[in-house]
Amino acid sequence: MTEKIGVYVCHCGSNIAGVVDVEDVAKWAAEKLGHQGVVVARDYKFMCSSLGQELIEKDIKELGLTRVVVAACSPHLHEKTFRIAAQNAGLNPYLVELASIREQVSWVHTDKAVATAKSKAVVSGAVSRVIENAPLDEIKVPINPNTLVVGGGIAGIQSALEIANAGFHVYLVEREPSIGGHMAQFDKTFPTLDCSACILTPRMVEAGTHPNITLLTWSEVVNVAGYVGNFNVTIKKKARFINEELCTGCGICQEKCPKKVIDDVYEAGLGYRKAVYTPFAQAVPNFPVMDKENCIYFEKGTCKACEKFCPTNAIDFNQQDELINIDVGNIVLATGYDLFDARRVSNYGYGRLPNVFTSLEFERLSNAAGPTTGNIVLRDGKTVPKSVGIIHCVGSRDRNFNNYCSVICCMQGLKFAHLVHERTGATVYNFYIDMRTAYKAYDEFYQRVLEEGTLFVRGKVAEVTDAARYSNERGKLIIQTEDTLAGKQRRIPVDMVILSSGLEPRHDAREVGKLFGISCSMDGWFTEKHPKLDPVSTMTEGIYIVGCAQGPKDIPSSVAQGAAASARVLDKILQKEVALEPIKATVNKEMCSGCRICNGLCPFNAIAFLADDNVSEINPALCQGCGTCVAACPAGAISGTGFSNEQIIAQIDGLLMRNLEPVEA
Ligand code: SF4
Numbered sequence: 001m002t003e004k005i006g007v008y009v010c011h012c013g014s015n016i017a018g019v020v021d022v023e024d025v026a027k028w029a030a031e032k033l034g035h036q037g038v039v040v041a042r043d044y045k046f047m048c049s050s051l052g053q054e055l056i057e058k059d060i061k062e063l064g065l066t067r068v069v070v071a072a073c074s075p076h077l078h079e080k081t082f083r084i085a086a087q088n089a090g091l092n093p094y095l096v097e098l099a100s101i102r103e104q105v106s107w108v109h110t111d112k113a114v115a116t117a118k119s120k121a122v123v124s125g126a127v128s129r130v131i132e133n134a135p136l137d138e139i140k141v142p143i144n145p146n147t148l149v150v151g152g153g154i155a156g157i158q159s160a161l162e163i164a165n166a167g168f169h170v171y172l173v174e175r176e177p178s179i180g181g182h183m184a185q186f187d188k189t190f191p192t193l194d195c196s197a198c199i200l201t202p203r204m205v206e207a208g209t210h211p212n213i214t215l216l217t218w219s220e221v222v223n224v225a226g227y228v229g230n231f232n233v234t235i236k237k238k239a240r241f242i243n244e245e246l247c248t249g250c251g252i253c254q255e256k257c258p259k260k261v262i263d264d265v266y267e268a269g270l271g272y273r274k275a276v277y278t279p280f281a282q283a284v285p286n287f288p289v290m291d292k293e294n295c296i297y298f299e300k301g302t303c304k305a306c307e308k309f310c311p312t313n314a315i316d317f318n319q320q321d322e323l324i325n326i327d328v329g330n331i332v333l334a335t336g337y338d339l340f341d342a343r344r345v346s347n348y349g350y351g352r353l354p355n356v357f358t359s360l361e362f363e364r365l366s367n368a369a370g371p372t373t374g375n376i377v378l379r380d381g382k383t384v385p386k387s388v389g390i391i392h393c394v395g396s397r398d399r400n401f402n403n404y405c406s407v408i409c410c411m412q413g414l415k416f417a418h419l420v421h422e423r424t425g426a427t428v429y430n431f432y433i434d435m436r437t438a439y440k441a442y443d444e445f446y447q448r449v450l451e452e453g454t455l456f457v458r459g460k461v462a463e464v465t466d467a468a469r470y471s472n473e474r475g476k477l478i479i480q481t482e483d484t485l486a487g488k489q490r491r492i493p494v495d496m497v498i499l500s501s502g503l504e505p506r507h508d509a510r511e512v513g514k515l516f517g518i519s520c521s522m523d524g525w526f527t528e529k530h531p532k533l534d535p536v537s538t539m540t541e542g543i544y545i546v547g548c549a550q551g552p553k554d555i556p557s558s559v560a561q562g563a564a565a566s567a568r569v570l571d572k573i574l575q576k577e578v579a580l581e582p583i584k585a586t587v588n589k590e591m592c593s594g595c596r597i598c599n600g601l602c603p604f605n606a607i608a609f610l611a612d613d614n615v616s617e618i619n620p621a622l623c624q625g626c627g628t629c630v631a632a633c634p635a636g637a638i639s640g641t642g643f644s645n646e647q648i649i650a651q652i653d654g655l656l657m658r659n660l661e662p663v664e665a
């Protein structure tokens with residue numbers, strides 16, 4: 001069959017047309033590629049606009065086009081747009097090919113002649129390739145209406161509640177004994193100074209008692225199999241050594257337990273808990289967990305005070321870890337962040353100088369439910385500071401640690417300034433590089449803190465030291481900094497230093513990413529499908545990332561993302577089935593030597609080895625068509641739909657312009 005190909009060259013405003021002579025490219029395609037079947041070639045200002053799409057649809061219908069090439073931006077951005085346009089006009093969407101003359105040409109060249117010549121080559125490659133394209137049909141798979149949410153911080157709770165309130169079942173899995181996440185450790189939230197627990201606790205209780213939510217705390221996901229719509233997940237429910245059916249949460253066991261342990265999770269090392277404990281008073285669920293490492297009975301075989309006094313016989317020292325298997329259609333990852341370890345900035349003295357505190361320590365110190373019942377005091381537990389220095393950007397915006405901005409540190413530093421001022425009347429200094437107070441009511445809060453008398457020093461702090469040079473520095477911590485507004489070095493003595501530490505990806509984010517088949521950015525945050533247009537989806541269909549698992553963010557943004565991911569999940573559930581891209585890899589069993597090289601390379605765990613037949617096999621529902629295995633197979637036994645050898649070779653021929661003259665018969 002002779003193909004009828006339409007070529008559409010986009011100006012992309014001046015994005016492409018500013019560097020590429022788009023009229024010339026279209027004219028050239030019509031003249032030089034006519035023998036390959038190009039029957040029409042047009043240029044248009046915005047091909048992705050409705051008018052641009054209508055232009056293509058009209059040509060498909062009126063000229064009977066059988067193939068379409070759009071020379072525009074990257075397939076990542078608009079391949080779907082043009083495939084839908086083709087489908088609307090009755091053409092199989094996979095007979096459309098995108099030639100990226102924006103990312104690959106106009107954005108990387110300045111010479112118009114060179115860019116125009118290269119655009120012609122790219123278009124020529126796409127025309128040769130599209131001739132080899134075959135019509136494909138989407139693969140439809142059913143959606144299991146159950147959802148797994150991993151992480152019980154505010155983003156995960158929000159996500160779980162939205163789905164559960166819509167009438168669908170959610171498994172909410174949390175590593176710690178209670179849901180609540182970091183927000184449960186805070187006293188006040190900026191900029192409104194709401195009591196954190198007052199706004200969080202009702203949500204926690206709602207999640208804990210919701211008929212559509214199965215809460216699995218003290219639990220971790222250990223295996224994920226399957227694909228969108230049909231994930232099979234194994235969860236390890238760690239032994240609490242408490243029978244949840246019998247426990248009433250009375251707290252007598254904790255009261256009677258003789259073993260005190262420093263609580264370096266919830267109390268950030270400033271307070272104590274017992275060996276059997278609930279992390280905080282409003283914990284959900286409200287029954288305790290036994291810390292096996294520190295329990296006297298597990299250590300020495302004696303004690304059992306908790307068992308003796310428990311009025312309901314709920315203590316069970318024989319309890320074992322349990323593996324639970326669940327089937328879900330979608331997964332939301334809300335695994336949160338780790339706080340930057342301030343010890344790494346050794347010149348700020350944290351861990352060496354007692355009165356240098358981290359932001360989390362200060363949160364506990366200022367919390368009415370914390371170890372000092374909200375009294376802001378020095379490490380001795382009684383002295384109220386008369387002067388406090390708050391250092392911003394600790395571990396963030398710093399090439400030695402993390403280049404990125406942690407988003408919350410400025411506002412957190414302002415909140416601390418307000419609380420110190422309000423509760424101690426101390427002189428407060430904030431040391432900042434530049435102040436970032438975007439979002440609603442944030443800058444107003446900054447103005448309020450300024451008016452309260454907090455002093456601001458712009459410049460990166462070089463050092464915190466206790467080595468006094470002058471008499472007024474004796475017994476103090478001295479903050480040595482460059483004041484970039486005054487243009488001089490300053491030494492400011494204070495009683496207390498608070499490090500407004502940045503956020504980091506969870507220490508095990510890469511392993512967790514591998515478990516769920518999603519990738520991490522260079523910095524270690526989970527990678528979203530599109531940073532602007534699709535910030536909660538991932539490249540793996542059916543897996544979403546929300547809150548700080550995706551990158552640093554504040555509470556409102558985390559809540560918004562939790563809700564956004566739920567909307568995506570509900571959309572899938574309500575459609576009852578999902579259409580998967582048919583671009584997949586397949587193994588030719590005759591050619592497969594069983595070497596298994598491809599098995600470990602697939603980033604989506606889509607390849608299984610069939611030992612009986614000594615061949616590898618690809619699960620089409622899991623395969624994302626990335627082509628890794630196609631390139632790796634030494635026997636050439638794997639081919640990719642949409643990326644066949646014929647298509648690739650034709651494209652190379654086109655790019656090299658070996659296709660320009662018709663081959664004589
Ligand atoms: S004493 Fe028994 S019932 Fe009370 S909290 Fe402890 S385990 Fe639960």
Ligand code: SF4
Nearest residue numbers: 602623624626627629
């Ligand atoms: S193309 Fe191969 S490596 Fe890529 S997702 Fe599919 S099976 Fe895995």
